[in-house]
Every structure is written in structure tokens, then in C-alpha cells.
Amino acid sequence: MSLLVIGTVAFDAIETPFGKTDKILGGAATYISLAASYFSKNINLVSVVGEDFPQENIKMLQRHYINTDGLQILKGQKTFFWSGKYHTDMNTRDTITTELNVLENFNPVVPEAYQDCEFLMLGNLVPKVQRQVIEQMKTRPKLIVLDTMNFWMDIALEDLKKTISMVDVLTVNDGEARQLSGEYSLVKAAQKILAMGPKYLIIKKGEHGALLFNKDQVFFAPALPLEEVFDPTGAGDSFAGGFIGYLTETKDISFENMKRAVIFGSAMASFCVEKFGTEKLVALTPKQLDDRIQEFIDLVQFDIALIS
Amino acid sequence: MSLLVIGTVAFDAIETPFGKTDKILGGAATYISLAASYFSKNINLVSVVGEDFPQENIKMLQRHYINTDGLQILKGQKTFFWSGKYHTDMNTRDTITTELNVLENFNPVVPEAYQDCEFLMLGNLVPKVQRQVIEQMKTRPKLIVLDTMNFWMDIALEDLKKTISMVDVLTVNDGEARQLSGEYSLVKAAQKILAMGPKYLIIKKGEHGALLFNKDQVFFAPALPLEEVFDPTGAGDSFAGGFIGYLTETKDISFENMKRAVIFGSAMASFCVEKFGTEKLVALTPKQLDDRIQEFIDLVQFDIALIS
Numbered sequence: 001m002s003l004l005v006i007g008t009v010a011f012d013a014i015e016t017p018f019g020k021t022d023k024i025l026g027g028a029a030t031y032i033s034l035a036a037s038y039f040s041k042n043i044n045l046v047s048v049v050g051e052d053f054p055q056e057n058i059k060m061l062q063r064h065y066i067n068t069d070g071l072q073i074l075k076g077q078k079t080f081f082w083s084g085k086y087h088t089d090m091n092t093r094d095t096i097t098t099e100l101n102v103l104e105n106f107n108p109v110v111p112e113a114y115q116d117c118e119f120l121m122l123g124n125l126v127p128k129v130q131r132q133v134i135e136q137m138k139t140r141p142k143l144i145v146l147d148t149m150n151f152w153m154d155i156a157l158e159d160l161k162k163t164i165s166m167v168d169v170l171t172v173n174d175g176e177a178r179q180l181s182g183e184y185s186l187v188k189a190a191q192k193i194l195a196m197g198p199k200y201l202i203i204k205k206g207e208h209g210a211l212l213f214n215k216d217q218v219f220f221a222p223a224l225p226l227e228e229v230f231d232p233t234g235a236g237d238s239f240a241g242g243f244i245g246y247l248t249e250t251k252d253i254s255f256e257n258m259k260r261a262v263i264f265g266s267a268m269a270s271f272c273v274e275k276f277g278t279e280k281l282v283a284l285t286p287k288q289l290d291d292r293i294q295e296f297i298d299l300v301q302f303d304i305a306l307i308s
Numbered sequence: 309m310s311l312l313v314i315g316t317v318a319f320d321a322i323e324t325p326f327g328k329t330d331k332i333l334g335g336a337a338t339y340i341s342l343a344a345s346y347f348s349k350n351i352n353l354v355s356v357v358g359e360d361f362p363q364e365n366i367k368m369l370q371r372h373y374i375n376t377d378g379l380q381i382l383k384g385q386k387t388f389f390w391s392g393k394y395h396t397d398m399n400t401r402d403t404i405t406t407e408l409n410v411l412e413n414f415n416p417v418v419p420e421a422y423q424d425c426e427f428l429m430l431g432n433l434v435p436k437v438q439r440q441v442i443e444q445m446k447t448r449p450k451l452i453v454l455d456t457m458n459f460w461m462d463i464a465l466e467d468l469k470k471t472i473s474m475v476d477v478l479t480v481n482d483g484e485a486r487q488l489s490g491e492y493s494l495v496k497a498a499q500k501i502l503a504m505g506p507k508y509l510i511i512k513k514g515e516h517g518a519l520l521f522n523k524d525q526v527f528f529a530p531a532l533p534l535e536e537v538f539d540p541t542g543a544g545d546s547f548a549g550g551f552i553g554y555l556t557e558t559k560d561i562s563f564e565n566m567k568r569a570v571i572f573g574s575a576m577a578s579f580c581v582e583k584f585g586t587e588k589l590v591a592l593t594p595k596q597l598d599d600r601i602q603e604f605i606d607l608v609q610f611d612i613a614l615i616s
Contacts, residue, residue: 209516209517217606228493299528
């Protein structure tokens, strides 16, 4: 099976209490693809960058089995740039700069060779653009996962709802689930959001883990308690990448298998935040991944006999 | 084995977005004892109330196998009273009234018949008073669990640290763990707090679950995602009661068994918040408890094969 990833490829400049970076590689599709590459060797990227985007970054993506034929490089233009500064609690951040550049008129084109992808991951983007990708697929993918954010709820809610109605899995954080549903209880929020179309909802709670809902079931994956969260940038995208990468490789979209996928997603997020940017995600070994999964098992596994 | 519970028995008046109550039965020791009574039939209470405390409440406690011989009833005095109002998020509240009454000069006396208790639960109280109880025990209990709060960190930190150094398990919430340790990372906070004396630390995160630490291990118990949190009052105490009640009954203080105890504690907390005050805790069936435990198993249980 193969995976199609749509989203931003960008430059980020990040400041956290632990230090700051110059312009480094970032973007939702970058994190998603890299995280997915530890599971699937058949990843197809659709995104856009400017002429300033270094060839070495493209080669790095290709070394991670990421097909970059769908990465548009716009002559005379600049790559999307974001800079931000995290507060001490690492849960909140201020955006310092957003330069849309090539993103301003991004018109994703799904190459013919990508048409057979059975898994589609729509990273956070303008909802209308995400929808254009779905509409370009000649055969509907087996599973479409959509990530979005509160910004689109504020300025393009109806468009977003239209896109949400076309996907199988929606991923949002807890605040966004509350905003989208108008419900404070996440259980009630999930019911309302599932009624909008998706069969599955993932609510990401950062350091508090993630919830996977379908109409009848709920699963909770913890976040690993870490000594240091170095840089939270890309954690949600790494989660999504691990999730969709695992599903693509195992070809199994049952709730049971999605539970495993959520654990693998959580593992990728836990790696991501341990270094700046994509630093940790570009050089993981299978042994590191296995050890991390074992930590998740040890963290929540218990063996209980019922009473009556 | 038997359990000794020290803490407040009180009247509460509670307002939440779902309604408000008149003076109802409350107090840390009340919630702890009631929750523990679903596991142990040998619970001994030390607390103090005024002449205004209804006999029917005492009878209710006794029906839950709670020995009230150590419950002092002070003639001509009034029971401790607290009233508060919860905000919409249910995570924060304003105290409206605190009338210490009988608590002002509470001098706990451990009856001779309680001296053989092997499990001791010190509910939130003045740290010096908690210590007086430990010092009254002729034989040190097998396990001493201490609950406390930020208030004592603000006004009696050295006293609190002295008491903490004498116990086996400390329970605090995440904000309190950060305050006590001066560390934002809960992993680092746990290491610092364990260096203060306790062999185990439980960090309660409310709707985000609870972490159990010892020097080398960590276990995470989720909170059950609920449709409604009706009244959070007593949730932490119900957690502690389920935890210590289960340990008392199983007589096993290994880390493996403490993991189970944390799950039972979480189950009792999840029941507690579904109704006002102690309403739900006074009338649970073994079947209800089993069903709830099964929900916890279903919520976090997954079956994963490592990759390499």
C-alpha cells in the first residue's frame, strides 16, 4: 500500500526556553512524511517550496523513501516561513512571523503516479485546498485522514465542515474539539463531531495523551512523561505521521489496529519533542522505536482481576 | 488487615454549573473511608465533628464497615463547614466560606483498638496534626499514605516536608508537585520529591489521569472520559480511598499491585464526580464497580508487536 501526504514544507525559526534556531526545515508534511517513513517505504509527497529550498533537504526526504515528484519548486519564489517563541509551559506559543510566500497561491497537483495511493493524509492547510486534493483522486482512497486547526474554525468554518464531511479520520486538539462542537465534555464533543461525517476522531491532548473515538468505542493513548520537552514544534504532525504510516503498512483499518497506530503515533511525537525541529526524526533506529514502544506498554499495562 | 483513616468529616455546600446543594456530608476522611469500604471491611476512622452532626450520617458510615469509635463529637461545637463554587471548566473553584469550627483545635487521638492497623491513610490536614498521628502509632504501619495540598506548601512548608519524610506514599496534584519540587517537568519533579523520603509518589492530574512513580518505574492510569463531570468535590479523596482500600484488602504493596490500586482509585474517583457529594459513593454495587474497571481496561488496553 502507498501513502499520499499533502501539507506544508517550510522553514521554521523556533525559540524555546532551551535555545533558539535559525531557519530550519519544518512544515506539517515534512514531519508527517518523516514519521511515516519508519513504517511505510512508499510515501508520496505533494507540497510546494521556493527556489531557496536546499537540494540537500529534498535528498534527505528521498533517503526516507519519500517520493518528491509532487513537490513543486516555484522559480523566483520563497519557501513558507514561520517563526515562533514558546512560553515556559511549552503549551502556548507566540507567532513572531508568518511569511506565506509560495503558499499564497498553492494549487496542489496530484501526479498521475500517485493516483493509486490508498491512504491519504491531509496535513493542516486551507480547508478548500485540502478538499481539492480529495477531488483530484480518481479512486477514493481507502482511508482519508484530515488534520486542521482552530485558525480555520475562526475564518473558514463552513468550508472546513464541508471538508470534514468527506474524510474518515479527523485529528484536532482538545481546545479545537471543544470549539468545533461547542461542547466542553470531550465525550459529547466527539459525538457531535462524528455526526459531521468522520467515522473516527482523534483528540490530541499534548502532554496529556490522545483519545481515539468511533461511534461506540474510545481508546486512550498516554503521552510519555518526559524529563524535558525540548521543542514541541511538529509533535502533532509526527503523531499523525506515525499513525497513518503504521496503518498504511499494516493495511488494517479496524479499531483494534487504529489503537496500535495511535500508540505508534504517540511514540513518534515523543521522539519529535526531544530535539529541535526534525533533528530526532531523521535518524531513529528500529531498536530505539521498539524500546520506546516498550516504554508505552510498561507505562499503562496492568493486570487486574474483576471483583464479583 | 485493617486501615486507619485520619482526616476531616465535614459539611459542604457546593455550587457547580449543574446545580447547587445545601449543607451536605463532605470531608476528606468521609470520601476516603466510603471509597475504601468497597474493598476493605475493616476501616477505622479518626476525625472530629460538632454536636450538629446528624446521627444518621454516623450510621451510614457504620453500614459501610467504618468503625467510628475514633470520631470525636465535641459538645456545644459545630462541624467544619466549607462552601465553594466551581467554574465552567470544573478544574477551578472559588472558596466562598471556610468555617473551621471543631477543626480549629483538632487533636486526633488514635484509640487503643486501632493500634494494630497496618495501613494508615492521612487525609489532607495540618501537616503537624498528620505527624501527631504517625507518632501515636506504637508499631509503625506497614504503609503510610499522605495526602496534602498547596495551602500547606504556602504556609507550613518545613512542617510539611518533615511529615512527608515520614511516609511511604505521597499524593499531590500536578500543580502541587511542581510547587513542592520547583520543577516543571513532572518526571524531574517526581525524582526530587522521592528524594524527600517517600518511596512512592502519585501525581493526580484530574481529568488527565494519574501517575504513579517510584525511583525506577512509572505507571499511568487514565481518567475515564465522562459525558458529564457533575461535581468534582471529593474526587482526589475517593481516589486515595480506592487506592488504600485495595492495598489494605490485598495486603500487597509491590509496584505491580499499586498499579492495580491506582486503577481502582481512578474508578472510585470517576464514580464520585458523577453526582453531588457522596451520593454516588454510598450505593455502588460490585457489578457497577466491575463494569467500570472493564471500561478502564478497554480504554487503555492494546496489543502490539515490536518491530525489530
